[in-house]
Amino acid sequence: MQRSALIGVALALTLAAPALADDPADMVAAARLRAQAAPETLTRRSLAQVALPTYGTAKFRNVRAQYIREELVNDQIVFCGELDAVVPGTTRRSGWTRFAYIPGDPTTIATETDGIGIHELGKRIVAKYCDAPDAKWMSADYTADFQRMPRNLAEAASAAGGGE
Numbered sequence: 001m002q003r004s005a006l007i008g009v010a011l012a013l014t015l016a017a018p019a020l021a022d023d024p025a026d027m028v029a030a031a032r033l034r035a036q037a038a039p040e041t042l043t044r045r046s047l048a049q050v051a052l053p054t055y056g057t058a059k060f061r062n063v064r065a066q067y068i069r070e071e072l073v074n075d076q077i078v079f080c081g082e083l084d085a086v087v088p089g090t091t092r093r094s095g096w097t098r099f100a101y102i103p104g105d106p107t108t109i110a111t112e113t114d115g116i117g118i119h120e121l122g123k124r125i126v127a128k129y130c131d132a133p134d135a136k137w138m139s140a141d142y143t144a145d146f147q148r149m150p151r152n153l154a155e156a157a158s159a160a161g162g163g164e
Contacts, residue, residue, distance in 0.1 A: 023138045027067040031077045034103040035065065035142040038079070039150035041107050051107050052116065058085035060146040061096070066135040078102050079142060080130035087115040100129040 042052045052058065063081030070076060079101040087094050097113040109117040110125035118125060129135070 023140075024067070027075070027077065027138065028140070030075070031065040031067065031079075031138055031140070031142070032145075034077050035063070035079065035145035036148075038101065038103070038146050039148050041103060042101070042109060043150045044107075046106070051109050052085065053088050054086040054116075055150060057093075058083050060143050063142040063146050065138045065140070065142055066129070066132070067138065068136070076102070076104075078129045079146075080126070081143065081146070083111065083116075083146075085116060087113065089115070098126050098130060100126045102129070 039055065043050055043055045061082050063079055065077055065079050068076040068078065081099060082096045083094070083099050084096050085094055086092070094111070094113040094116055097111045097116065099109060099111045099117065102108040108125070110122040111117040112123050112126055114122075116122075
């Protein structure tokens with residue numbers, strides 16, 4: 001009798017728990033492609049600027065992606081996580097700061113630390129994308145893709161004034 005009661009409770013809990021849908025295959029492919037390209041994209045010179053000129057000093061953790069389906073324009077992938085890097089123009093590290101990376105044209109990186117990424121709106125952009133209650137987070141961890149040293153690291157190091 002006790003065993004059947006336990007089975008009944010387990011069955012009820014299983015039915016009551018929300019089912020997690022699989023990540024959409026097209027968004028998984030898009031996120032993987034953009035994550036793998038992030039090191040080169042964030043160190044590429046554009047109009048004499050580099051999105052993260054101290055990328056060679058950066059450490060990343062807890063990088064995850066969400067997708068945003070758009071009806072009339074291209075779907076969007078946004079990455080959120082934490083980074084610790086040398087603040088451009090200084091010798092100090094940022095400490096772990098949250099970031100939002102929006103691949104595209106233009107590439108956008110925003111952090112909660114002044115001096116890294118978009119300055120004026122950084123905290124608001126991070127909050128909008130990384131704290132969104134309706135975000136569709138994908139199950140993969142993209143930290144390793146972001147942590148990979150970019151092929152164009154020499155360019156990034158020279159832009160940072162000889163950083164690592």
